[in-house]
Amino acid sequence: MIETPFTRDAGVELPIICGAMYPCSNPELVAAASEAGALGIIQPLSLVYVHGHHDFVEGLALMRRLTSKPLGMNVIVERSQKLYRERMERWVDQALEGGIRFFVTSLGNPKWVVDRARAVGGVVYHDVTERKWALKALENGVHGLIGVNSRAGGHAGPKTPEQLVDELGDLGVPLVCAGGIGDERDFVRALELGYAAVQMGTRFIATEECRVHADYKRAILAAGEDDIVITEKVTGVPLAIIRTPYIEKVGLKAGWLARRMLKGRRTKHWMRLIYSLQSAWKLKKASLKGSAYEEYYQAGKSVAGVSAIEPVRAVVERFARAAERATTA
Numbered sequence: 001m002i003e004t005p006f007t008r009d010a011g012v013e014l015p016i017i018c019g020a021m022y023p024c025s026n027p028e029l030v031a032a033a034s035e036a037g038a039l040g041i042i043q044p045l046s047l048v049y050v051h052g053h054h055d056f057v058e059g060l061a062l063m064r065r066l067t068s069k070p071l072g073m074n075v076i077v078e079r080s081q082k083l084y085r086e087r088m089e090r091w092v093d094q095a096l097e098g099g100i101r102f103f104v105t106s107l108g109n110p111k112w113v114v115d116r117a118r119a120v121g122g123v124v125y126h127d128v129t130e131r132k133w134a135l136k137a138l139e140n141g142v143h144g145l146i147g148v149n150s151r152a153g154g155h156a157g158p159k160t161p162e163q164l165v166d167e168l169g170d171l172g173v174p175l176v177c178a179g180g181i182g183d184e185r186d187f188v189r190a191l192e193l194g195y196a197a198v199q200m201g202t203r204f205i206a207t208e209e210c211r212v213h214a215d216y217k218r219a220i221l222a223a224g225e226d227d228i229v230i231t232e233k234v235t236g237v238p239l240a241i242i243r244t245p246y247i248e249k250v251g252l253k254a255g256w257l258a259r260r261m262l263k264g265r266r267t268k269h270w271m272r273l274i275y276s277l278q279s280a281w282k283l284k285k286a287s288l289k290g291s292a293y294e295e296y297y298q299a300g301k302s303v304a305g306v307s308a309i310e311p312v313r314a315v316v317e318r319f320a321r322a323a324e325r326a327t328t329a
Contacts, residue, residue: 001014002323013037024204025041032067044091077113130167146175147176203306204315
């Protein structure tokens, strides 16, 4: 065990989160991370619509058969259509009924999740990229912060891990490093900087339990830091992906009409909705079909530290041994 404020909040042995990833968070991966002593985070859209088309409760029951250890859940709380909000609220209630007590919120006001979780002794950590969003999240009662830095995959932030820990480290809550953790040296370094845990996505995609296509995993192994580029053409928000021949062909910039709509106070929400509907399909097909479809592969700069496809337990245990050696040296 490596005890930190995060491990106490989450009830886990190690300060490692297997981050929620659409469309990569299949039930076997999430459960394997928790079983190994880390915290696996359920991504409900991946669970219900991508991997096996589970009913949420059935998917949670499957993971409970695979592990009895704590699980967490990701809740995207952005203002959106009423139907989406109602569906997410239902899933949160079902998660609480199923014993989930740790939630990671993102892209909006987390207060309604905090209120539901706190009523049963639950904990909420919120994704942030800078201090102003951290302060807003703390005003709404979150218990910890996940600092999404410039090395992250998916929707990366603008600041380095060092800048974020300097900016957020005085706020009095546990801070998680999200981005750039590809090997055990990165893990130890994050703990030495003062982070209470790390959140990894890219490293866990390149595992045996992750059910994405082998082309996706091979792309991670082959990529270096310079192969991670930012595109506007998937979600309407800058997204970190691997540069592939397909990405070079279609380009990284949104078209002029999309850029104009994304700048408008009212039209940006419609444009992001259009993008999200398109990207959900594209990312799902690419992750499951590989280069036979389109090479849209989300990943962060931690690809530089990923050199093999391994079992989840092997990754987690290697990180834990490295941290133990560092603390006893």
